[in-house]
Amino acid sequence: MGRNTLIYCGIDWAERHHDVALVDDTGQLLAKHRTSDDADGYRVLLDLLAEYGDSEADPIPVAIETSRGLLVAVLRTGKRKVIAVNPMAAARYRDRHGVSRKKSDPGDALVLAHILRTDMAIHRPLPDDTDLARAIAVLARAQQDATWNRQQLANQLRSLLREYYPAALEAFSTWQNGLCRPEARELLKVAPTSTQAARLTRAQLRSARKRAGRTRGIDAESERLREIFRGDYAHHPILVEEALGKQMLALLQQLDAACAATDSLAKAVEEVFPQHPDAEIIRSFPGLGLQLGARVLAEIGDDRKRFADARGLKAYAGSAPITRSSGKKHYVGRRMVKNDRLNHAGYLWAFAAINACQGAGAHYRRRRAHGDWHAQAQRHLFNRMLGQLYHCLQNNSLFEEHLAFPSSLAVAA
Structure with a gap:
């Protein structure tokens, strides 16, 4: 049939099947269908849309409660607008259609279709990023997740070592990244308990550091470790200590895998990110290297029409404050609903820029003198530099x- 009226599609997705609902601009239900989550099901879905006038020149917009997966990839082909509706927002819309609080998958699909019919203008479609930007987003987010997982495992290992092996924590306290360093993990494999560590010879310590890839300062560092391991510490009974050592080795295996995954993904990001045309611009900013720059690009994308102005990008990143005003009450505070990944990258970006850029450092110090605490001053700096990045x-x-910090440079001079 032809497209004489506007038609909207809502899809309630699940692991094994997807419910589809089509409505016209008057709210009448035109069709409902359940498709399987496989290639045949995707073809049935596209055929259903085509039956109601979907074409490459005039595609039917689709609302769905996710922005990832093969189903979304199939729907994003061509010029079709795919709107990812937050499940919490969809739940609020559901209350507009009934007060009984009933819920079903076909009903949710219908609600999503009605969301497009009534409020499509206030919902943002998925950005039209290039395939390269999407690939960078996959790798950068995976690397960020792997880094967080590695740190979580390192914290668990540190907590366990505090219970029975304080000598290890003292020995590794002066090393950057501590337990994540290869030599720290190698030493823990050789001596999983403090009793075994006290028996290590200089030759064994040197060999362990060499296996970890160290080539400089081996003798001096081995002597320092030997003195620490032979210090006076409290001990558990031997059987308990050996059991804790076995627990530590099991956790250490997980940390080894997490470190390997993090390094592998970091290498992949470093290979792909420089290929993007925006990489040179992003890396020209102080504090943004390969990894952090890739994380920023992953979250903002390369669709220039995604944000109407810099204020939209700042609100998306959570760096812009939010105002709540009612009557005589007026409150300005930090934004809680935001892109957490971009906000986290912004914190690291601002922290690095303070020392890497004279103007950024002067801006941070001026905000501190104005009365901002550390996180507030960093967020203010991130907000300013994000606007500059948008420009x-x-x-x-x-x-x-x-040009970015003319007044700050004058004050610093």
Whole structure:
């Protein structure tokens, strides 16, 4: 049939099947169908849309409660608008259609279709990013998750070592990244208990550090470790200590795998990110290297029409404050609903920029003198630099410090 009226599609997705509902601009239900989550089901879905006038030139918009997966990839082909509706927002819309609080998958699909019919203008479609930007997003997010997982395992290992092996924590306290370093993990494999560590010879310590890839300062560091391991510490009974050592080795295996995964994904990001046209602009900003720059690109994408202005990007990142005003009450505070990944990257970006850029450092110190505490001043700096990044990306220009922080540089001079 032809497209004489506007038609909207809502899809309630699940692990094994998906419920589809089509409504017209008057709210009448035109069709409902349940498709399987496989290639045949996707073809049936596309045939159903085509039956009601879907075409490459005039595709039917689709609302769904996820932004990932093969189903979304199939729907995003061509110029079709795919709107990812937050499940919490969809639940609020469900109350508009009935007060009995009943819920079903076909009913949820119908609610999603009605969301597009009534409020499509206020919901943002998925950005039209390039395939390269999407690939970078996959790798950057995976690397970020692997880094968080590695740190979580390192914290668990540290907590366990505090219970029975304080000598190890003292020995590794001066090393950057501590328990995540290869030599720390190698030493724990050789001596999983403090009793075994006290028996290590200089030759064994040197061999362990060499196996971990160290080539400089081996003798001096081995002597320092030997003195620490032979110090006076409290001990559990031998059987308990050996049991704790076996528990530690099991946790250490997980940490080894997490470190290997993190390093592998970091290498993949470093290979792919420089290929993107926006990489040069992003890396021109102080504090943004390969890994952090890739995380920023992964979250903002390369669709120039995604954000109407810099304020939209700042709100998305959570760096812009939010105002709540009612009558005589007026409150300005930090934004809680945001892209957590971009916000986390912004914290690291601002922290690095303070020392990497004279103007950024002066701006941070001025905010501190104004009364902001550390996190507030960093968030304010991130907010400003994010606006500058938006300007540079829109105008295809590199970061220039004398233009970005003219007053800050004058004060610093």
